[in-house]
Amino acid sequence: MSAERLRGVLEQAERLARDTSLQAVRSWKERTAGLAVGFMPIYVPRELLHSQGVLPVGVIGGGDEIEIIRGDAYYQSYICHIPRSTIELGLDGSLDCLDGMIFPAICDVIRNLSGVWKLEFPDKLSRYLDVPQNFDPAIGGRFYRDELESLSRDLTARGAGPYDPRALRSSIEIYNAQRRLVEDLYALRRDEPWKVPTTELYTLLRAGLVVPPEELSEMLRDYLSAVHEDAARKPMDQARVVLIGSFCEQPPLGLIKTLERSGCYIVDDDLVQVHRFVRGDVALEGDPLDNLVGAFLAQAVDSPTRYAAAGDNGRATVERVRRSGAEGVLFCAPSFCDPALLDQPMAVRAMERAGIPWTAFKYSENGGQFQVIREQAGTFADSIKLWSEASP
Amino acid sequence: MTAPGDRSAAPARKDDSQLRQKRMMAEHYGRLARSPRTGEKNVYTFVPGNLTELVRSFDLLPVLPEINALQSAMRGKSREYISTAEKLGHSEDVCTYVKCDVGMLKSGNVGPTGEPLPNPDLLLLSYTGCFTFMKWFEILRQEYDCPVVMLHVPYQGDGEITDAMRRYVVGQLRDVVIPALEKLSGKRYDEDRLRGMLALSAQAEDDLVWVLKSAAHRPSPIDAYFGGVYYIGPMFTAFRGTPEAADYYRALRREVQERIDQGRGPVTPDGEMSAERFRVVVEGPPNWTHFREFWKMFADEGAVVVASTYTKVGGVFDFGFRHDPSRPLETLAEYCMGCYTNLHLPGRVEMLCRYLEDYSADGLLVNSIKSCNSFSAGQLRILREVERRTGRPAGFIESDLVDPRYFSAANIKNRLESYFQMLAHRRGAA
Numbered sequence: 081m082s083a084e085r086l087r088g089v090l091e092q093a094e095r096l097a098r099d100t101s102l103q104a105v106r107s108w109k110e111r112t113a114g115l116a117v118g119f120m121p122i123y124v125p126r127e128l129l130h131s132q133g134v135l136p137v138g139v140i141g142g143g144d145e146i147e148i149i150r151g152d153a154y155y156q157s158y159i160c161h162i163p164r165s166t167i168e169l170g171l172d173g174s175l176d177c178l179d180g181m182i183f184p185a186i187c188d189v190i191r192n193l194s195g196v197w198k199l200e201f202p203d204k205l206s207r208y209l210d211v212p213q214n215f216d217p218a219i220g221g222r223f224y225r226d227e228l229e230s231l232s233r234d235l236t237a238r239g240a241g242p243y244d245p246r247a248l249r250s251s252i253e254i255y256n257a258q259r260r261l262v263e264d265l266y267a268l269r270r271d272e273p274w275k276v277p278t279t280e281l282y283t284l285l286r287a288g289l290v291v292p293p294e295e296l297s298e299m300l301r302d303y304l305s306a307v308h309e310d311a312a313r314k315p316m317d318q319a320r321v322v323l324i325g326s327f328c329e330q331p332p333l334g335l336i337k338t339l340e341r342s343g344c345y346i347v348d349d350d351l352v353q354v355h356r357f358v359r360g361d362v363a364l365e366g367d368p369l370d371n372l373v374g375a376f377l378a379q380a381v382d383s384p385t386r387y388a389a390a391g392d393n394g395r396a397t398v399e400r401v402r403r404s405g406a407e408g409v410l411f412c413a414p415s416f417c418d419p420a421l422l423d424q425p426m427a428v429r430a431m432e433r434a435g436i437p438w439t440a441f442k443y444s445e446n447g448g449q450f451q452v453i454r455e456q457a458g459t460f461a462d463s464i465k466l467w468s469e470a471s472p
Numbered sequence: 473m474t475a476p477g478d479r480s481a482a483p484a485r486k487d488d489s490q491l492r493q494k495r496m497m498a499e500h501y502g503r504l505a506r507s508p509r510t511g512e513k514n515v516y517t518f519v520p521g522n523l524t525e526l527v528r529s530f531d532l533l534p535v536l537p538e539i540n541a542l543q544s545a546m547r548g549k550s551r552e553y554i555s556t557a558e559k560l561g562h563s564e565d566v567c568t569y570v571k572c573d574v575g576m577l578k579s580g581n582v583g584p585t586g587e588p589l590p591n592p593d594l595l596l597l598s599y600t601g602c603f604t605f606m607k608w609f610e611i612l613r614q615e616y617d618c619p620v621v622m623l624h625v626p627y628q629g630d631g632e633i634t635d636a637m638r639r640y641v642v643g644q645l646r647d648v649v650i651p652a653l654e655k656l657s658g659k660r661y662d663e664d665r666l667r668g669m670l671a672l673s674a675q676a677e678d679d680l681v682w683v684l685k686s687a688a689h690r691p692s693p694i695d696a697y698f699g700g701v702y703y704i705g706p707m708f709t710a711f712r713g714t715p716e717a718a719d720y721y722r723a724l725r726r727e728v729q730e731r732i733d734q735g736r737g738p739v740t741p742d743g744e745m746s747a748e749r750f751r752v753v754v755e756g757p758p759n760w761t762h763f764r765e766f767w768k769m770f771a772d773e774g775a776v777v778v779a780s781t782y783t784k785v786g787g788v789f790d791f792g793f794r795h796d797p798s799r800p801l802e803t804l805a806e807y808c809m810g811c812y813t814n815l816h817l818p819g820r821v822e823m824l825c826r827y828l829e830d831y832s833a834d835g836l837l838v839n840s841i842k843s844c845n846s847f848s849a850g851q852l853r854i855l856r857e858v859e860r861r862t863g864r865p866a867g868f869i870e871s872d873l874v875d876p877r878y879f880s881a882a883n884i885k886n887r888l889e890s891y892f893q894m895l896a897h898r899r900g901a902a
Contacts, residue, residue, distance in 0.1 A: 154852050156870065158565070158842045163849065185627065187603045192850035194629060195817025199857055208629025208816070212640070213599060213606070213622060219643040223626070226636035387599075387606055387622055391613050418845060421563040422570070422607035426614060428561055442565075 086306035089299055090280060096287035097333075100145045101174040104290045105137050109177055115240050117205065118175060119182040120166070120190050121328040122385065123357040124209060125372050128228060130293065131251035132240040137178060138289025138354060141165040144332045144446045146172075154196065160416040161444045162329040163193045170200065179238055180205025182231070186328060186385040187418050205238050207231060213387040215377045225373045248368040256361040258293045261300040266348070266356070268304065270404045273345035274315045275307045278323075279336050285352035286330070319461035322406045323349040324397055324427065325413030325420040327383060329445050338450040339410065343461035348404040350381075357381055384423035393423055394430025401436050407464045410457065411440035437464060487739060489724045490703045496720065498585055500710060504533055505587035513656055516592040516612070519786045521600025521625050521808035523649070525669040525713035525795070530657035534710055535589065537608070541572040543584035545760035545874035553579060554875055567604045568843045568875040570611065577615055594656050595620040596649065601627070601785070601813030602846040621652040625808040631819045633809050641805035667797040669713030674794040679721035680708060681790050686728050687778040688831050691748035693731035695738040697777035698767040701758060709786045740771035749774030750895055753827045755820075755854065756839040756847050757782045759871040762879045766871075769885050773892045777837075779827035781820065782847075784812035788823075813846045821857045828862050834895045836866040837888075842878045865898065867891035 096104055105116050117129060118139040126136040142148070142165030150171050151164030169175050181204065183194035194208040210227055212220030232243040241247070265284070269276035284303060288296035307313065323339070327350040339346065350356075362375040380386060382396035401409060409431055413420035424440065431438045439460045441453050507514060514533040517523065527534050544550045553575025554568055560578070562571050576582070583589040597609040597620055606622075613620045623644050626637045650661045683704060687696045694704065704724070711717035731737075737745035741764045752770075754777045759766050770777065787793070788810050796803040808814070815823070824836060836858050840848045855866045869887050872878035 154850075156840055156842075156848060156852070159845060159849050183629075188845040189849040191603075191627060191629075192817055192845070195820075196850045196853045198816070198818050199821070199853055208627060210626045210629060213624035214640075214644055214648065216647070219640065219647060220624070222643070223636060223640035226634075226640075230634075230636070384607070387597075387624070388610055389622070391610070391620070393610055393614070416565045416845075418566060418603055419607070421566050422604060422611070424563065425561040426611060429614070 082306045082309040083312075085302060086310060089302045089306065090283065093280075093283045093287035093299060096290055097283045098145055099290055100142055100169060102137065102177055102290060105135060106177045108135055108292065115179045115235070115238060116177060117180045117182060117235070118178040119354075120184060120193070122184065122186055122353045122383065123211075123380070124182050124184055124354070125228060125376070126293070126354070127248060127251040127255050127362070127372060128232060128369075129235065129240075130254065131244060131248040132232065132235050132242070134235055134240045135292060138352070139166060139169070139175065139181065140286070140289065140330050140352070141445050142169055143330065144334070144448060148446070158416055159189060160329055160414050161446060162414070163189055163196075165445065166193065167196060167200070170197070178204070180207060182207045182209050184209045185211050189418070190328070205234060207234055211376065215389060217374065217377060221373050221377055224376060225369060228369060228372065245368050248372075249364055252362045252364060252368055252371065254293050254297075256364075258297045258300075259355070259358065259361065261297050261304070262355045264304060265300060268307070270347045272315070273318070273320065273347055275310070275313045277340060278346040278349065279333060279340060282333065282336055282351050285355055288355060289352065317465065318343050318345040319408060319464040320345050320347045320404070320406045321408045321410050321461070322347065322397065322401050322404060323351070323410050323412050325411050325417070325424070326351050327353045327385075328417060328419070329414035331412065331414075331443050332445060332447055334448065335443055335450055335453065338454045339457050342454045342458035343465070344410070344457055347406050348400045350383075353381070353383070357383075384419040393426035394428070397427055398430050398434045398436065401434075408437040408439070408460060410460070411438060413440075413442055415442045415444050437467070485743060487703070487727055489720070489727050490739070492720060492723070493703045493706065496711065496716060497706070500533075501583050501585045501587065501589075504535060504589055505583065505585070507533065507590045513593040514590055515594045515596045515653070515656070516609075517596040518598050518600065518602070518605050519709050520602060520811040520813055521598040521623070522709055522786065523596065523598060523623070523804060523808075524709065524711070525666060525673055526645075526649070526804060527596070527653065528713055529662060529666045529669055530653045530659050532593075532653065532657055535592065536709060537573045537612075538569055539706065539710070540576060540583060540589065541569040541874050542760040544572050544576055545876075546763055547584065548761075549576070550761060550874040551876050566843065567608070568873050570604060570608045572874045573608070574611065574615070577612075591616050592618050594618065594652060596652075597622045598625065598808065599623060600625040600808050601811050604846070619652070621649055623649050623808070625814060627814055628809060628816050628819065631816050633806060637809060638802060638805050641808060642801045645801050645804060663800055666800050670795040670797040670800055670803060672715060672718045673713045674797070676708065676712060676718045676721040677789045677794050679718075679725045680704070682725050683721070683728050684779070684783070684790050686732060689732050690832070691735065691737040691745070692751065692776045692778050693728050693736060693738060695740070695767075695777050696783065697754045697758065697780035698763075698770070699738055700777070700780055700783040705783045705786060738776055741768050742771065745771055745774065745776060747774050748776050750892055751776055751778045751831065751833045752835055752837050753778060753824060753831065753833045754780045754782070754837045754839060755824060755851065757841050757844060757873055758839065759879050760874050761876040762881060765881060766879075766884070769888050773888065775892060778831035778833050781812050781823065786811065788812055788815075817850050817854060821854055821861070824854065824858045825861050828858070828864050833864065834899070835864045835891070837891065838866065838868045840868060840870045842870065842872040843875065844873060865891075865894060
């Protein structure tokens, strides 16, 4: 029974994760007549959209699902892949069910894509969402609150419901529940990685980008319950690694499979980071918009896209390695990704200071040749296992 | 495609302004080199969104790592510096200014005059219009182990500066940046002194804009790209708010007026351009490793750049903005937010269209820089939009800021020649 349920959840997740033409979003719009607004990585306050009756839809490029025909005419070869596949999806009509797009401030490529979108789709909402790099509530917090109020007004002007603090509180509650389930998923993978292959976790998280939060929560509950009961999943002698750098353009599923087959248990990662960008619950007491602002300022994960005010780049990764009991780090960044690649030398330095083994490689979302990475990751995993055996 | 008659005939001769700016820059670098002995403190910061007046109002000296990187490229040092940084683990995919700077630091931090630059006393991270800036100073902070102060300048995502954006920047200036400068310099913030410097800035800005707009004449007395970055613009960033800068721009204006009166074209690497054949607008930074060769590719064709966007990364003044001494912090905030790379793409398109019109240009040329996503991402869409709106042809070339591996002279020359040939044909057909 549980195997059947598990298969059902995974099939549903895979269908949704591969749904670049957003059939699930189209159905939702037909059912509800609500607005659907896309957002790029890595974080937007989905609670606010949800509270105004808007379906937040994560747009993370076309992956290896689509052929790039027109997108390459928009971007030079030395720019990462995600903007060209996203514009391809926009031009081929895959995203036409979206009433707008939000481009959060994470790098110059996504920033400029907001302008390309304005030029290309002048009738749609195209919203650049600036987020503060000053984390003082009186300065950066005030600015971010102004940004959120302005975003809320933009949504209302497009037909969304007006800002309602009670509705926002309720949406925060729904997303808090989802965050806890995602954390449960990560905790189970950390403790028993053979029960939660990252290919499955990744598929579920990607699926969650195109459905309402309640639906993802249901899928996660079903999945967790099914894998807990699945006695067929047995431990293997794999190296425990943390995967770092894949927070924006997402790796192809084949790459994740390759890493697992090469002998790695991924026990922590920054994949599809919107689900885990805020750590813990957003507060429910008090002004809900202030609570969203406060969560961004004080509860966000350390990310290469956020100013490291304390000058301790890499510290968070070291802590994640310790917390997850990992034995090494895979720096796995998309080619030409400024945030990940500019941060990497500092993070590497932190790993070396902490004596944590690491290796690094790059990918593109539509890459299909993983042999070299398989050999590299396999050698890395083997070396970790050998060292582990040698140690007392 | 080069007609002999189009070549510059006059011997290369530097204008007074070029010699004067060279002297001023050398003095500045000399002062920096002496600073460990004299006790003068410095602040490393960036060209876009630079707070030169504020920094100088505390008697602190600005150091601009981008300028150091491009100077290293012009001195033929950048290849080695970039290689040093890449060996240390910096990716081949990222900004070469950063890698050049890191390599320079690891090689003794020798500045353009051959003397060592001082280590930063403070990194003023003016995070304006370029994501890389943030990571650059995070890297430098680890290398130098020195304090850093962040000024986050919000992007004009909707093409406007809102009250919220202004309040945010002013709040940071007042509560974060000024206290850090006070601490470093041991001096109190002197708003009257800052106002005086901003008044001098506005005066220089009037003259700078006059010089830039002189390119509307035929022939243009200046090259607003190569000349723009060589002797018109750089002074502006490092010296804004000083009497020397105001004097410099007043003198430059007189010099350009003289050229206009005499019907003379701009200075080129081989001397004065004798016949202006093409007038183009350029989008994107230049290549610095082959600067002279790159400039000559234009000059040899009789092509003069009448307006450029790169010369606006340190501030857009030709559409009316002036520093306003009566609102010192607000005006600094507006200056920062108005820099070219902080404008959204539709705003960049509008600016380019206006330049093509105002300067009677034949077309647009985009020099797309491999390692500058702030400029390059979206440029192909900009190009098509400008062509669509103006009906004037656009050309596209690719190079890099300071990495000589990405300057393919034959390829670029070939593309430029084809482009100019096309302009000539269109003109003939018209």
